[in-house]
Every structure is written in C-alpha cells, then in structure tokens.
Amino acid sequence: GENVEQHPSTLSVQEGDSAVIKCTYSDSASNYFPWYKQELGKRPQLIIDIRSNVGEKKDQRIAVTLNKTAKHFSLHITETQPEDSAVYFCAASGSSNTGKLIFGQGTTLQVKP
Amino acid sequence: DTAVSQTPKYLVTQMGNDKSIKCEQNLGHDTMYWYKQDSKKFLKIMFSYNNKELIINETVPNRFSPKSPDKAHLNLHINSLELGDSAVYFCASSKSGTKYNEQFFGPGTRLTVL
Numbered sequence: 001g002e003n004v005e006q007h008p009s010t011l012s013v014q015e016g017d018s019a020v021i022k023c024t025y026s027d028s029a030s031n032y033f034p035w036y037k038q039e040l041g042k043r044p045q046l047i048i049d050i051r052s053n054v055g056e057k058k059d060q061r062i063a064v065t066l067n068k069t070a071k072h073f074s075l076h077i078t079e080t081q082p083e084d085s086a087v088y089f090c091a092a093s094g095s096s097n098t099g100k101l102i103f104g105q106g107t108t109l110q111v112k113p
Numbered sequence: 114d115t116a117v118s119q120t121p122k123y124l125v126t127q128m129g130n131d132k133s134i135k136c137e138q139n140l141g142h143d144t145m146y147w148y149k150q151d152s153k154k155f156l157k158i159m160f161s162y163n164n165k166e167l168i169i170n171e172t173v174p175n176r177f178s179p180k181s182p183d184k185a186h187l188n189l190h191i192n193s194l195e196l197g198d199s200a201v202y203f204c205a206s207s208k209s210g211t212k213y214n215e216q217f218f219g220p221g222t223r224l225t226v227l
Binding site: 032034038042043044045046049051087089093098099100101102103105106108 | 144146153154155156157158161163168169203207209213214215216218219220221
C-alpha cells in the first residue's frame with residue numbers, strides 16, 4: 001500500500017546549524033512531494049515542493065532533494081533560526097490523480113538559541 | 114481575509130452524541146479535503162470532494178459523513194461519537210483535484226470526546 005516513512009521523529013540543533021529530514025515513499029507512481037511546516041497549535045503550511053522531473057529545488061535557506069530510483073527525498077534547512085522550530089511533514093502524491101497526499105509521521109525540529 | 118475557515122475551533126462533547134464541523138474556503142478552489150490529526154500528530158486524509166463530487170473516501174467508519182453543498186463548503190458530520198474520535202480535524206482546499214496543487218489548510222477543529 002501507499003506509505004511514507006519519515007526520520008527522525010525529533011531533531012534538536014543549535015541555532016545556525018543545518019537540519020536534514022529524510023523521507024522514503026513506497027509508491028513508484030508518486031511524482032509530487034510537498035513539505036509542510038506546522039507551528040505549535042497552527043495549521044500545516046506548504047514551505048517547498050518538488051516534482052519527480054527535478055532532482056533538487058532551493059528556496060533561500062531551504063532545499064529539497066529527490067532520488068526517484070531510491071524513492072528517497074530530503075529537506076535541508078541551513079542556518080537554522082529559532083523560528084524554524086516546528087513539526088515538519090513530508091508527503092507524497094497518491095497513485096490516483098485526485099490530489100491525495102500521503103503524509104510522513106512528522107519531525108519535531110527544535111532550534112536552540 | 115480568511116482563506117480556509119472552520120467552525121467551531123473547539124468542540125467538547127460526550128460519547129454517543131452527534132456533531133458537525135463546518136468548513137468554508139474563499140479561494141475559488143474546487144477541491145476540498147478533510148484530514149484527521151491524532152495525538153501523535155499523524156495527518157491522515159479522510160475525504161475529498163471535487164466540484165461537490167466525492168473523489169477520495171478512505172477507510173473511515175461510516176459514522177463520518179461529509180457533505181458538500183457547493184464548491185466553497187465541505188462539512189463533516191459525525192454520529193455516535195467515540196473516545197477514539199478525539200483529534201484535530203483539518204479542512205483543506207486546492208485549486209483542482211490533481212497532484213501538483215498546494216493544499217491550503219484551515220485552522221483546525223479540536224474535538225474532545227469525553
């Protein structure tokens with residue numbers, strides 16, 4: 001079945017360090033991979049996404065990489081700041097063309113000042 | 114200037130009761146979703162409607178019934194509430210029911226069943 005595994009479940013870094021969150025998906029038909037950030041008590045919000053025809057995408061301090069062969073994708077945050085502290089979710093599109101997203105379990109990132 | 118709104122924000126009720134959560138979006142999107150986020154923060158799709166037509170219906174107890182009166186609204190009715198229904202329910206919308214469109218989430222409804 002469709003499944004997305006996300007690691008680590010918690011991540012603590014010092015301000016200014018980099019953070020990397022990794023995801024693995026099971027459905028080889030998945031071709032869209034968004035990342036959502038959810039601050040405490042707030043709604044999930046899209047921060048970056050990547051399609052399967054691209055290997056890497058950057059937006060200022062965040063970047064996402066995709067390895068379709070290995071069915072891995074990763075989120076990289078550089079120069080972390082305390083406001084980056086949140087729960088981050090990776091997701092993969094389902095095999096049907098319905099907009100269905102299968103989410104990973106989430107990573108709680110804590111950036112210590 | 115709220116994009117996706119939900120009411121109520123908090124809902125506390127007894128086991129066995131029936132309750133509804135309402136969702137509205139003013140983004141002009143034609144696809145709307147319901148997600149359940151449990152106590153471990155796991156986000157799982159429940160339902161999706163595209164132009165008032167049900168297109169995603171995951172393995173959800175039939176006590177849960179979505180209703181979409183028009184493209185801008187998607188409501189969730191829950192019958193015979195159980196303790197395990199306690200969670201945060203998020204509504205979301207996107208431009209169309211295809212894979213590549215950003216989903217915009219509502220603020221969530223925290224349901225507590227006592």
